[in-house]
Amino acid sequence: MALAERVETQPERPASLAARVVDWIRRRSGVKLSLVLGPGAFWLVVFFLIPLGVVLAYSFASRGAYGQVIWRLTLENYTRFFDWLYIRVFLVSVWIALLTTVICLVIGYPFAFVMARVPRRWRNALLVLVMVPFWTNFLVRTYAIMLLLRNEGLINSALRWLGIIEQPVTMLFTTFAVVLGLVYGYLPFMILPLYASIEKFDFTLVEAAQDLGANTWQVFTRVMLPLTMPGVVAGSILVFIPSVGAFVTPDLLGGGKVVMIGNLIQQQFLTVRHWPFGSAVSFVLMAVVLISTMAYFRVGGERRV
Secondary structure, eight states: OHHHHHHHTSOOOOOOHHHHHHHHHHTOHHHHHHHHHHHHHHHHIIIIIHHHHHHHHHHTSEEOTTSOEEOOOOOHHHHHHTSHHHHHHHHHHHHHHHHHHHHHHHHHHHHHHHHHHSOHHHHHHHHHHHHGGGGSOHHHHHHHHHHHHSTTSHHHHHHHHTTSOSSOOOOTTSHHHHHHHHHHHHHHHHHHHHHHHHHTOOTHHHHHHHHTTOOHHHHIIIIIHHHTHHHHHHHHHHHHHHHHTOOHHHHHHHTTSSOOHHHHHHIIIIISOOHHHHHHHHHHHHHHHHHHHHHHHHHHHHHHO
16 A cells, blocks of 8 residues: 555656657647748748849849949840840740640650550559660760761661662751650650559540440540540640750750750850840740740640539
8 A cells, every 4th residue: 555655646757858849849730830841941942032033133134244244223134035036046945845745745645545554564564664764864865866866877877778768867956856855855754644644544434435425536535635634734844844945955966056945045154154134034934934834724724624
């Protein structure tokens, strides 16, 4: 009995400092939310918003005679962009990016459909096949395409050996080469979202539509495509945005003959040393891409409804 009374009357040990801090955090939802969102918000502010603000400030400055930045408020960099020379570069960039997106969609949708329908062991093999290009450096892949497309490359040599051509066909340093390089580089970004969307598709809806008399084209356009539109939208955005601002692929495969908006920005920063104009072009590109993306989301949403 005395032992039991001694145990009951023994005072509780005070909680450790760490336990008290954890308990204090648990009682305050605002602190928990700050701890969860704080690191990401800090990274976003320091490495995105602040640099973006610096570039915005540069876009309203002027260039000195020796490439230095003169801090005076002006809109001449934005008005200069609307010269036909730069508008043409921008339109070429948008056209190449749209063409790349369409080709990736045309190739990627059937491939993703097959991936979603084959047995799982083959599905994993096809998924690995899609991911293989990521195992090598982007520059290495681009140089490999250059070796294929040059006049003495594998394609021209095979065509001459087959007797189809007598003289080499110029494929390198053309728009065709740039589009081919962009499609090769960004095709996986189209296939993966499409595969994720098609895999969740209920294929009993196809059978129901066929029972109601719909042909193959009607089943695809009225049943399958609208229900897999989230994958189409996501893949198109993931391909279009990096394609319109690409500069490595046009620089290597275009050889200076195909100039895109990314090459223009690169030249303004690294060659001409006109940082204010390069910053203005960057912001115009970002604004156009942002507006196009929002419009694409809205149109896609209306079609799904």
